[in-house]
Amino acid sequence: MKDDPADADALRLAQLGHAQSFERQFSRWTMLGLSFAILNSWTALAASLSLALPSGGPIAVIWGLVTAGICNFSLAASLAEMLSAFPTAGGQYHWAYMLSPPSIKRGVAWVTGWINMSGWIALVATNSALASTLIVNMVTLLNPTYEYHRWHQFLIYLAVTCTSFAVNAFMQRLLPQVNGVALAWSIAGFVIISITVLACAAPDYATGEYVFATWINETGWPDGIAFLLGLLQGGLGLTGFDAVAHMIEEIPDAAIEGPKIMLYCQYIGISTGFIFLIVVLFVSGGLSNAETVISSPSGPLLQIFYIATNNRAGAVCLLVFPLICFIFAGISVLTTASRMTFAFARDGGLPMSATWWKVHKTLGVPLNALLLDCFVVLIFGFIYLGSTVAFNAIIAASVTALGVSYGIPVFFNLLSLRRKLPERHFKLPGLVGWAANIIGLVYTIITTVLFVFPPFLPVTGTTMNYCIVAFAIIILISGIQWIVDGRKNFEGPRITIDESAHRGSLAE
Template identity: 50%
Template sequence: MAPSASETSILIPINYTPNTTLPRTFTPLSLFALSFTILNSWGVLSASLPLSLSSGGPSAAIWGLLIVGAGNLCLATSLAEFLSAYPSAGGQYHWVYLTAPPKYARCLAWLTGWVTVFGWIAVAASASLLSSQLVVGLVVPREEGVEVGPLGKFGMYAVMTLVFFAVNVWMSKGLPALNKVGLLASVTGLLVIPVVALTCSWGRWAEPEFVFGGFINETGWPDGIAWLIGFLQAGVALNGFDAVSHVIEEIPNAPAVGPKVMIGSVAMGILTGFYFLVTILFSSGGADEIENIIHSPLGPLMVILYNSTGSHAVATALLVFLFICGSFGGIAITTTSSRMVFAFARDGGLPASHIFEQVHARYDIPFNALCLSAILTGLLGCIFLISSTAFSAISSASVVTLTLSYCLPVITNCAQGRKKLPARVFALPHTLGWIINIVGISYALLTSVLFLLPAQYPITRDTMNYGSVALALVLFLSVASWMTHGRKSYAGSPTLGNRQISDLMNREFEQESAPILRTGDSRNIGYE
């Protein structure tokens, strides 16, 4: 579907050249498939059970999902307004530049861009991490006491990173179709795995008190803090919904389609994740089996599936299916990570940006950006070699950095009375918009501190949360690079001005009768 002339003007900034723009190969369905596959909330929840079971137990997993889900839904709804007004692959840093006070716009956009790029590198690392965790459950011998060491875990992590990279290169033209297959696999797994587990464990279900109220604390932290740290599992499961914005230039009718997909993917993630967690915990065997579930080298999910089915063969088959679903998610995340690197390089935000902004003539993808993303993802996995809590460290780094990037444009807009966005397809009513924005910001700031805490107390070199060290290093590099050359060379996001975009959109919507999702009072819409 060819875009209209006006839409092209909105989506493609005026000084981007043909070799730094991407073809529009995504449809609304394939975009939703990409977003849903990236979140893949039920699959991530199953693979990340270690994050919550020892830090709060089943109650932290269940109620954490709902609480974190509410916070992420507020953030997604807030960002949907920005996406409708400015559908750009740059996403958060573009929006900060366009809504921040002019005096600080370039600096804040630069900082947001660096945080977002690192956030997606960390999300890609989480995808490789979760897939490698599932591999451990499949290949570790059944004998007691047999474990995979740090070097073995890092090796599996590196292999998964290379696989996701290779698929993005040699199957680049088929990525939209691959995302649809991933969506189908995810939905199938969501239906099959819980049904098989519940059916096979009939008569041996855990008590409701255990599923909804079970509490476990093996962290060394006070009970309240341990329970809140257990929410990290839900944070990982609902992380990455901004993927929609980073491929938005590759779909038609973006201002109307993008917000629907962004909000819908988070809502579906909450619903499917809740359904999966409840069913899998009921079939786990309950309090009598929880110690073995937490401490088995096979991983919690493999033990739960074996307890419920009574068959290693069936449990392995179900885990293989889950691994396939997770692999589709890893491929989609690698796609989005490379697009974020590409977008920021295209605006001159990275060292050697002229290299990473190029689109490969043969593959029609930002190949150099994809290579950089894969290399940095591999380096982040080195945490395996120095920390026994690498799982928690990498997960927290991905959640905190992206959550911070989500709230920054919302903060800059709210600081100026929510009046910096032009007329758009999706606009929240005045009062509701304030409520949703404030709840989203409060959630982001609270969890950014909470999830950077070490998973274990007391804090030692081995239990230190090195995700906080990585985040501090990124912030240092972003400030240092800004002071040395960014403040002189970075021009900000080279997009059209607010009123120009608003006029173009209004003309397009009048001509094409684009559907209105929900509009607020036009008197509350301001301009720069």
């Protein structure tokens, strides 16, 4: 029994201070399905064309993805090392605690945990918002006389969120299968849409010069800053790769398989996203249609599908693939967010922590954490009812918050000259490790600063980037909670199990 891999995983978790709370029911492929369902890079990149097209045009779309891809892969490799060394659901805040100087490690872990948890909850809202936007875009294209009201989209937003909650709360044992289907659906959609639009648009393709070498800058910023602002599209399409870290207590051979999954999902995301964006730009009609695509009330992606197929119903049918991808993503993001909330509460990082890290005995899920996350997402929805600009700040804050949570443990790993990580199954060799850490950290710093810039000049109330306000609110709430509770009760990753007792139970 001592040689049982499940026992080895449970013992490793016990060495890190925690009992096994969940079944390790995910395989490598179903966890890869969950991780890639969250990235859904080709879908997210295509759905967010409006971020990069006016901020650099096709050059920013294609080469911005290459830039973001190299940097995000470097970040993923940097975090994969830490995941192999400390495979717990806490992820970044646990790693930051282990790698930072003793005098500040409690505060560093606290801030990292709050930022990371907030980013994941905001990402749930982002997926529900993107899915609801695609549905509204379908209605707008099929019915040009449709009069849009914000509450219409709010109701769709609620329906998508409730669907994600229901699957997570009551279909826990089916989650691996759901994520396997999500991976298959995403790859199938990528192939089917690519072939269909290329066939329908032939031979009226855009030129290679347009796709790879055309610059468009409608932001008012200098060209260099405009290009960097366009990296937000690549950042959105490749963020969330830490999902496997927060789900790591639910897969076997965690220290070995976790890092592989983290890198595999980045590789699949970058390669499919790069190919799909090239296809989309080739069938978009080129420079003559660029302004129509950018300003389309149906959204850039659906407008391109319509240009390629010249058929409204056909374009809407193609958009069903990304729509279902976002619904799958919403399920997976909520799964991950609830595990992050569970882990942070387990370590005493939240008000009434004992409530939020309970695992429901019958359902086998952290039900209270799920309810808490969905309640916050509902609050975000009410913000959307009041102001689209404010809600867009939440979406931008999700990308920024996750990026900051990636950069903090990488910074402290470099500060310790990469010497604090213990022996691990996945290890970046010498100079490769240094290069990955430095590239990832520099990218995080640059994008964190630039992603809070207004996307357009001159700045008005509607073009202002309120991401900095949303991010400041996260820090403010975290600071208040630290003063009220954290400084007295938060000690970093807690010891919730006696390792020696656990060893004894395995030996019996």
